[in-house]
Amino acid sequence: MSRRTNAGTTRDRTRDERRKSLDVLLGRAERGVISPTEAALLRSLVGAEIAEGDAARRAAGGQQAAVRREQQRVAAAEAAIVEAEQHAADVAEQLRQYRAVYGPEAITTYQAAVRRAEEAEARAARIEEQRAEEEARAIRYANWLAAAQRECGAPNWPALPETIRDRIAAAPAA
Numbered sequence: 689m690s691r692r693t694n695a696g697t698t699r700d701r702t703r704d705e706r707r708k709s710l711d712v713l714l715g716r717a718e719r720g721v722i723s724p725t726e727a728a729l730l731r732s733l734v735g736a737e738i739a740e741g742d743a744a745r746r747a748a749g750g751q752q753a754a755v756r757r758e759q760q761r762v763a764a765a766e767a768a769i770v771e772a773e774q775h776a777a778d779v780a781e782q783l784r785q786y787r788a789v790y791g792p793e794a795i796t797t798y799q800a801a802v803r804r805a806e807e808a809e810a811r812a813a814r815i816e817e818q819r820a821e822e823e824a825r826a827i828r829y830a831n832w833l834a835a836a837q838r839e840c841g842a843p844n845w846p847a848l849p850e851t852i853r854d855r856i857a858a859a860p861a862a
Contacts, residue, residue: 703740706733 713730716722722730786794 706736709733710737 710730710733713722713726713733716726717730791797
């Protein structure tokens with residue numbers, strides 16, 4: 689940082705000295721008492737001033753381009769902020785309308801309804817599991833009864849009790 693400050697100070701000093709010399713030489717030229725050596729010096733000093741001015745304009749042009757880019761970025765950021773603020777205002781208005789229709793506790797009511805629906809779905813799932821278990825148990829029982837019916841030689845289910853009674857009666861007493 690001190691190097692830049694020193695360079696800037698040196699540059700400023702050089703420019704000030706050059707301008708003082710220019711002022712003296714221009715005054716002499718104005719009076720018409722300038723020597724050929726002084727005229728050459730005047731030309732070189734003017735050339736240096738022109739070159740420094742051109743360099744300053746180029747630097748300023750680059751800085752102006754950077755400023756324009758930053759201005760565009762700021763404008764885009766401001767537009768995004770305006771858009772976000774508008775979106776927030778739209779959402780707030782929509783929330784206000786929902787609350788007007790559904791009441792101030794609409795979210796709590798909705799959450800409670802969702803919770804009750806989930807509980808009802810869980811109960812329905814448990815009931816369905818129980819029904820499936822009962823059906824499986826009934827099928828196992830029916831298969832057991834059918835197997836028992838076949839073992840007994842019963843021709844059909846309604847005659848099973850009589851067939852069992854007949855077999856018991858026909859069986860030799862032990």
